[in-house]
Amino acid sequence: MSSHDHKSAQRPDPDRVLVDIARYAREHRITSEVAYDTARYCLMDTLACGFQALQYPACTKLMGPVVPGATMVGGARVPGTSYELDPVQAAFNVGCMIRWLDFNDTWLAAEWGHPSDNLGGILAVADYLSRRRVAEGGAPLAVRDVLTAMIKAHEIQGVTALENAYNQVGLDHVLNVRVATTAVVTALLGGSEQQVINAVSNAFLDGGALRTYRHAPNTGSRKSWAAGDATSRGVRHALIAMTGEMGYPSALTAPKWGFYDVVFKKPLAFKQPFGSYVMENVLFKISFPAEFHAQTAVEAAMALHAEVGPRLADVEKVVIETQEPGVRIIDKTGPLANPADRDHCIQYMVAVPLIFGRLTAADYEDAVANDPRVDALRARMEVRENPAFTKEYYEADKRHIGNAVQVFFKGGGATKRVQVDFPVGHRKRRAEGYPLLVQKFEASVAAHYSPKQTAAVKALFADAKRLDAMPVHEFVAALVKN
Numbered sequence: 098m099s100s101h102d103h104k105s106a107q108r109p110d111p112d113r114v115l116v117d118i119a120r121y122a123r124e125h126r127i128t129s130e131v132a133y134d135t136a137r138y139c140l141m142d143t144l145a146c147g148f149q150a151l152q153y154p155a156c157t158k159l160m161g162p163v164v165p166g167a168t169m170v171g172g173a174r175v176p177g178t179s180y181e182l183d184p185v186q187a188a189f190n191v192g193c194m195i196r197w198l199d200f201n202d203t204w205l206a207a208e209w210g211h212p213s214d215n216l217g218g219i220l221a222v223a224d225y226l227s228r229r230r231v232a233e234g235g236a237p238l239a240v241r242d243v244l245t246a247m248i249k250a251h252e253i254q255g256v257t258a259l260e261n262a263y264n265q266v267g268l269d270h271v272l273n274v275r276v277a278t279t280a281v282v283t284a285l286l287g288g289s290e291q292q293v294i295n296a297v298s299n300a301f302l303d304g305g306a307l308r309t310y311r312h313a314p315n316t317g318s319r320k321s322w323a324a325g326d327a328t329s330r331g332v333r334h335a336l337i338a339m340t341g342e343m344g345y346p347s348a349l350t351a352p353k354w355g356f357y358d359v360v361f362k363k364p365l366a367f368k369q370p371f372g373s374y375v376m377e378n379v380l381f382k383i384s385f386p387a388e389f390h391a392q393t394a395v396e397a398a399m400a401l402h403a404e405v406g407p408r409l410a411d412v413e414k415v416v417i418e419t420q421e422p423g424v425r426i427i428d429k430t431g432p433l434a435n436p437a438d439r440d441h442c443i444q445y446m447v448a449v450p451l452i453f454g455r456l457t458a459a460d461y462e463d464a465v466a467n468d469p470r471v472d473a474l475r476a477r478m479e480v481r482e483n484p485a486f487t488k489e490y491y492e493a494d495k496r497h498i499g500n501a502v503q504v505f506f507k508g509g510g511a512t513k514r515v516q517v518d519f520p521v522g523h524r525k526r527r528a529e530g531y532p533l534l535v536q537k538f539e540a541s542v543a544a545h546y547s548p549k550q551t552a553a554v555k556a557l558f559a560d561a562k563r564l565d566a567m568p569v570h571e572f573v574a575a576l577v578k579n
Contacts, residue, residue, distance in 0.1 A: 111294050111346040119293035121371040122280040132373035136244040143213040145541035148177050150197035160190050173221040176576035184225040188332045192217025192325030198458045199440050200386040202379045208258035210270035214324035215250035218278035218332045227570040241565040246281045248376045253277040255375030260366040268305035271327035276300045278331025295344025296334045301356045302348050316438040381522030383533045386458045390423035391446045393517035394500035398447045400515045402454040411506045418483040418501040420490045428480040436461035444475040
């Protein structure tokens with residue numbers, strides 16, 4: 098897939114994709130205030146997801162140093178904890194807690210993913226770098242720099258996802274997290290264009306994680322720490338590149354040995370240049386910790402709870418209409434082995450709100466899953482693709498995630514068909530969604546910190562200009578658990 102003669106030892110010019118990513122990460126000026134406004138909410142929301150995850154031992158057992166005692170004085174702090182770690186391990190910690198409950202932001206395209214996963218690497222490196230600069234008499238990074246890096250990481254991950262479906266060849270979307278984190282973190286560290294190219298080339302040479310852990314019959318908790326692994330790997334590549342370690346100019350296009358020939362089987366396609374489109378249009382998970390293709394199905398089920406809940410024994414069938422990706426990813430029958438299995442099953446995510454009138458992270462645990470009514474209702478569900486939902490899912494001016502739910506009763510009769518085209522976290526519902534997002538953040542903070550520290554953490558986001566100008570190391574220090 099490259100015109101370069103693979104028999105020649107002469108090194109080619111860097112692949113165009115590597116150059117475009119490097120120049121965007123280093124040089125592009127973000128001018129969109131909508132992007133910055135959204136990024137502040139994204140920072141707030143992403144931290145909220147992490148604080149909620151710290152209530153779950155399955156997550157916290159993976160936190161801290163990789164081996165006992167491997168802490169780093171002057172390193173990067175992990176919000177919501179007292180850990181102080183090297184930036185690679187801190188990035189894993191932050192990335193792990195962000196993603197654990199499947200509650201942070203989402204991007205849906207040919208490839209899907211969660212762009213705020215990159216905050217693991219961005220925040221860890223920004224804190225470490227700021228602390229080091231201050232110790233050496235220099236100026237720290239400001240939170241505005243973190244927001245800029247977030248916008249750029251969102252853009253690299255999201256624009257790459259628009260036309261390139263790694264899932265179609267069995268690879269996981271965290272490949273985009275690794276590449277995006279690598280690029281923006283190397284730029285944060287002051288890397289030259291060549292150093293960013295070198296780092297990103299190594300990120301692509303890693304290949305991609307298999308999606309095995311996201312799908313039956315192997316669905317498991319790795320899907321909750323895979324993003325932490327990817328963003329921490331990006332930090333490692335960045336730090337290695339900053340030592341002057343070499344890169345690989347045709348990492349993508351090299352015949353027989355490159356990413357295109359070995360991994361993706363075709364060149365990456367890009368339909369638009371990098372700007373700030375992804376942050377401006379990112380989807381927030383506000384109401385429910387559920388795989389995003391099911392968000393509107395859960396909302397529809399909630400609307401039917403009052404009618405269906407008292408008549409569960411009379412239910413003959415439940416019809417769920419969804420998009421093609423929803424059928425492919427989360428249409429799942431049979432036994433569900435663990436919470437990771439359940440939060441990727443549209444039938445489970447509809448059954449719980451129909452029965453209980455809620456869907457929280459705790460509802461994926463065994464205490465709820467073992468209620469016999471859940472599987473009994475799942476067994477009466479039919480999941481169908483609605484071609485109109487699929488079409489609107491891919492249309493750039495819509496990006497809908499439509500679902501419809503209707504319940505039919507024995508002996509005749511049915512509920513109304515409830516259709517929801519896009520969830521409260523969609524850009525078209527920002528005015529409705531942002532107050533709910535703030536509530537989500539404040540509840541997460543209050544459940545994790547003391548009343549005094551809760552007030553201090555909430556105050557961080559009270560003034561946008563003050564937040565933007567705040568030194569990163571002071572911002573992170575305010576999030577350390579007292």
